Amino acid sequence: MSHATWTTSVVELASGEPDELGHLDEQSKRDIRHALLTAVAVPGYQVPFASKEMPVARGWGSGGLQVTLAVVGTEDVVKVIDQGDDDGVNAANLRRLIATTTGTAHTTDARTATIIQTRHRIPEDRLRPGQILVLQVPVPEPLRGVERDMRELCRMHAEGDYARMWVSLYEDVVRHGVITRTTGYPVLVGGRYVMATTPIPRFDVPKLHEAPFLSLFGAGREKRVYAVPPHTSVEPLTFEDLPFEVERTPGAACLLCGAKESYLVEVPERDGWICSDTAWCARRRDGDEEAELVSEARDA
Amino acid sequence: MRDWTLRLNGLTKRFGAVTACEEVDLEVAAGEALGIIGESGSGKSTVLRCIAGDLPPTSGKAQLRVAGEALRLFDLSPTERRRLRVSTISVVHQDPVDGLDLRLSAGGNIAERLTAAGWRHFGRIRARAAELLEQVEVPLGRMDDPVGTFSGGMRQRVQLAKAVANDPALLLLDEPTTGLDASVAAGVLDLIRSLLEESGVASLVVSHDMGVVSMLASRAVVMHHGRIVEAGLTDQLLEDPHHAYSQWLVAAARG
Numbered sequence: 001m002s003h004a005t006w007t008t009s010v011v012e013l014a015s016g017e018p019d020e021l022g023h024l025d026e027q028s029k030r031d032i033r034h035a036l037l038t039a040v041a042v043p044g045y046q047v048p049f050a051s052k053e054m055p056v057a058r059g060w061g062s063g064g065l066q067v068t069l070a071v072v073g074t075e076d077v078v079k080v081i082d083q084g085d086d087d088g089v090n091a092a093n094l095r096r097l098i099a100t101t102t103g104t105a106h107t108t109d110a111r112t113a114t115i116i117q118t119r120h121r122i123p124e125d126r127l128r129p130g131q132i133l134v135l136q137v138p139v140p141e142p143l144r145g146v147e148r149d150m151r152e153l154c155r156m157h158a159e160g161d162y163a164r165m166w167v168s169l170y171e172d173v174v175r176h177g178v179i180t181r182t183t184g185y186p187v188l189v190g191g192r193y194v195m196a197t198t199p200i201p202r203f204d205v206p207k208l209h210e211a212p213f214l215s216l217f218g219a220g221r222e223k224r225v226y227a228v229p230p231h232t233s234v235e236p237l238t239f240e241d242l243p244f245e246v247e248r249t250p251g252a253a254c255l256l257c258g259a260k261e262s263y264l265v266e267v268p269e270r271d272g273w274i275c276s277d278t279a280w281c282a283r284r285r286d287g288d289e290e291a292e293l294v295s296e297a298r299d300a
Numbered sequence: 301m302r303d304w305t306l307r308l309n310g311l312t313k314r315f316g317a318v319t320a321c322e323e324v325d326l327e328v329a330a331g332e333a334l335g336i337i338g339e340s341g342s343g344k345s346t347v348l349r350c351i352a353g354d355l356p357p358t359s360g361k362a363q364l365r366v367a368g369e370a371l372r373l374f375d376l377s378p379t380e381r382r383r384l385r386v387s388t389i390s391v392v393h394q395d396p397v398d399g400l401d402l403r404l405s406a407g408g409n410i411a412e413r414l415t416a417a418g419w420r421h422f423g424r425i426r427a428r429a430a431e432l433l434e435q436v437e438v439p440l441g442r443m444d445d446p447v448g449t450f451s452g453g454m455r456q457r458v459q460l461a462k463a464v465a466n467d468p469a470l471l472l473l474d475e476p477t478t479g480l481d482a483s484v485a486a487g488v489l490d491l492i493r494s495l496l497e498e499s500g501v502a503s504l505v506v507s508h509d510m511g512v513v514s515m516l517a518s519r520a521v522v523m524h525h526g527r528i529v530e531a532g533l534t535d536q537l538l539e540d541p542h543h544a545y546s547q548w549l550v551a552a553a554r555g
Contacts, residue, residue, distance in 0.1 A: 158379075159379050159382065161382070163386075163413075163415045166412075166415035166420075167404060167411050167412045170407070170411040170415070170422065171405060171408045174405060174407065174408070174444050175444075239420055239421060239425075240420050240421040241421050242422050
């Protein structure tokens with residue numbers, strides 16, 4: 001059976017009506033959009049939703065995929081990254097699934113994409129108003145480390161009782177001298193809810209603050225969605241006398257494009273570093289001025 | 301008589317057919333400690349738990365005066381009651397396990413109360429926690445050790461430090477020295493007495509032990525089968541108990 005035949009049969013299976021778009025039926029998409037609207041209305045609040053069985057295993061982006069499929073339209077252009085990489089196996093699979101079942105266009109260029117589904121990164125390019133960032137979330141509950149009882153967790157969020165979260169940060173500083181949490185750093189959204197930033201690195205956390213774009217978070221396994229609407233404050237939890245710091249390796253530069261101020265990942269076999277955002281790195285090597293400018297602006 | 305900080309009228313708590321306490325009236329003023337004496341099952345802890353907000357009463361009224369305003373405790377929502385527990389009402393439990401997180405350091409346990417009250421400055425939290433631990437005579441070298449590694453007496457001292465961290469208006473002490481060795485208990489009692497004297501907090505001291513109450517509280521009530529059977533100055537109660545049960549209790553305490 002050829003690849004094309006197989007995807008056609010998925011389309012047929014998924015949609016009884018010829019005008020339906022993608023793997024999910026219209027009712028499911030409406031349900032997810034309904035949950036997303038609540039999430040946008042109450043920034044940082046985790047909204048339960050009926051997470052569907054997807055053609056990817058839970059824990060492999062099924063939440064982000066459902067969010068993308070619920071909001072995608074025929075005019076959209078989709079980009080999917082895994083750790084900043086468009087060609088990661090998971091990213092490529094998800095992109096193909098979205099593109100072939102919905103027929104929407106796809107790209108690796110963060111500037112022209114209207115929907116960017118991501119695992120663990122926010123692209124280096126400055127995103128603009130109207131773009132939607134869809135983040136795949138493994139653990140949506142920021143307080144999971146300090147409390148396991150669901151009812152107590154609900155109470156803590158409802159009453160804004162985050163003392164134990166602060167105590168865990170206090171203990172961290174006492175033991176290690178710094179707050180050691182590197183990914184999924186807890187933030188206060190809109191001055192109200194403490195939210196997990198998924199495993200994006202600290203480096204990307206400031207990009208969410210007062211961002212012009214919409215961020216939607218989908219946790220398929222945990223059956224939760226949440227959102228940061230445009231122009232919403234996102235403050236990393238930290239003590240007044242211990243400023244929030246992002247990861248930085250002094251002297252490190254990308255082996256491919258030379259960038260120093262992008263988010264770099266280590267390549268042990270080459271004893272160096274490369275940009276995590278592969279598409280942005282490739283554009284820099286091609287002499288793209290805009291990518292240069294963003295980089296220089298950061299250097300300054 | 302001084303103005304009351306806490307006033308109870310007709311507090312009654314029933315568990316089905318069992319009446320744990322009935323028509324309990326009492327008042328306690330700022331800077332004053334009131335003892336509640338009684339054997340186990342007499343309803344004294346139930347009274348404390350109703351005031352603390354851990355148990356909903358069956359009937360009765362409780363008023364707490366905070367900043368000149370009388371709050372009707374039993375009319376507040378669970379959320380508001382929990383908020384009072386941050387810096388207005390503190391409980392010291394018999395077993396430190398109920399009041400502390402043993403996995404956290406001594407400083408961390410105190411930090412919980414401070415961060416709940418809005419403290420966000422690490423240096424100031426540390427300084428305040430150190431100050432409190434010094435006050436309760438926990439060596440500062442142990443400040444960053446998990447409370448689970450502490451002895452019983454030291455845990456109780458940490459619990460006291462945590463309880464007074466935000467200068468509460470009302471301190472509820474539930475058998476604060478019962479689980480401790482005699483010599484350790486004596487040290488903790490001394491500490492509680494000086495904390496009460498220095499802070500000017502209104503406090504209720506629940507104990508089955510006449511000695512503890514006489515040391516901490518100038519006034520006391522005797523509870524028996526859920527009712528207050530006698531009330532008065534602690535010294536008079538000890539010297540000249542009127543109610544048959546009080547007499548028996550005093551005789552038992554003298555051995």
